[in-house]
Amino acid sequence: MQVFDTVSGLREFLAAHRAASKRIGLVPTMGYLHAGHLSLVHAARRECDVVVMSIFVNPKQFGPQEDFATYPRDMEGDLHQACEAGVDAVFAPSVQEMYPPGFLTEVAVHELTAPLCGASRPGHFNGVTTVVAKLFNIVGPDRAYFGQKDYQQVTVLRQMATDLCMPLEVITCPTVREPDGLAMSSRNAYLNPAERQAALVLSRALRLAEERLAQGERQGARLTATLRDCIVKEPLARIDYVAVCDPDTLREVAQISDPVLVALAVYIGKTRLIDNALLHAEN
Numbered sequence: 001m002q003v004f005d006t007v008s009g010l011r012e013f014l015a016a017h018r019a020a021s022k023r024i025g026l027v028p029t030m031g032y033l034h035a036g037h038l039s040l041v042h043a044a045r046r047e048c049d050v051v052v053m054s055i056f057v058n059p060k061q062f063g064p065q066e067d068f069a070t071y072p073r074d075m076e077g078d079l080h081q082a083c084e085a086g087v088d089a090v091f092a093p094s095v096q097e098m099y100p101p102g103f104l105t106e107v108a109v110h111e112l113t114a115p116l117c118g119a120s121r122p123g124h125f126n127g128v129t130t131v132v133a134k135l136f137n138i139v140g141p142d143r144a145y146f147g148q149k150d151y152q153q154v155t156v157l158r159q160m161a162t163d164l165c166m167p168l169e170v171i172t173c174p175t176v177r178e179p180d181g182l183a184m185s186s187r188n189a190y191l192n193p194a195e196r197q198a199a200l201v202l203s204r205a206l207r208l209a210e211e212r213l214a215q216g217e218r219q220g221a222r223l224t225a226t227l228r229d230c231i232v233k234e235p236l237a238r239i240d241y242v243a244v245c246d247p248d249t250l251r252e253v254a255q256i257s258d259p260v261l262v263a264l265a266v267y268i269g270k271t272r273l274i275d276n277a278l279l280h281a282e283n
């Protein structure tokens, strides 16, 4: 596995592969790797000839009061895991390399970025689309792999790729969970043992949503209220949002149809966790 910290170094490495018509897969991450990230690598490994992983904690996607400075980092451990998983090249640039002095551009997707995490984290998705557009331009992947865990993110990025005629496929991979149901996340490292237990309320609420849909619930507002009731019973939890949405527009729905997206953001102590499920509501 090769590791690059410059755009030019990575491009030189990829030029030979591109000339040989190799299929290039890209897995963008912010590092502190876990099995969720590695599932994206495994998918890329199956479908592509060359797998590139980026590891970059992107300052532009963090708000001023958010956790950019404290975001967990472990480059040595990440490189070990990436190598074991079969990554061919890691791109781990500095902030300077990605945003040199004089950088003036922002990529913004409208409407899809307004609700859910976009409403709670102003500017977040512009940071995401800007960095991922750059990564797509640097790597020129045939396929780029993202997790369903960040459902709104992958929806926004697919829209960006379509709108800007980026010649690649955006692939969504399923959310990888701990055995007890908690969606894997680098931010789970922030949780103390009591919070780690309390964090199960997210996956519990999603299971409850599935049950209610199976029992015939079709009112978005009533399902949202049920999930809120479930979450507020957990004393360490504070709801950011609970939403029952159209999976394409991400707008909340009054009348549930099939399929439906149930999306949650909940603070457990100071840690903001998200989770979602794409659920069936057949009549």
Ligand code: AMP
Residues within 6 Å of the ligand: 028, 029, 030, 031, 035, 036, 037, 039, 040, 145, 146, 147, 148, 149, 150, 173, 174, 175, 176, 177, 183, 184, 185, 186
């Ligand atoms: P991050 O490092 O948190 O920015 O995540 C990098 C990529 O890994 C994104 O596409 C995430 O959606 C994906 N990812 C994060 N957690 C999981 C998970 N538990 N299961 C599947 N994919 C995930």
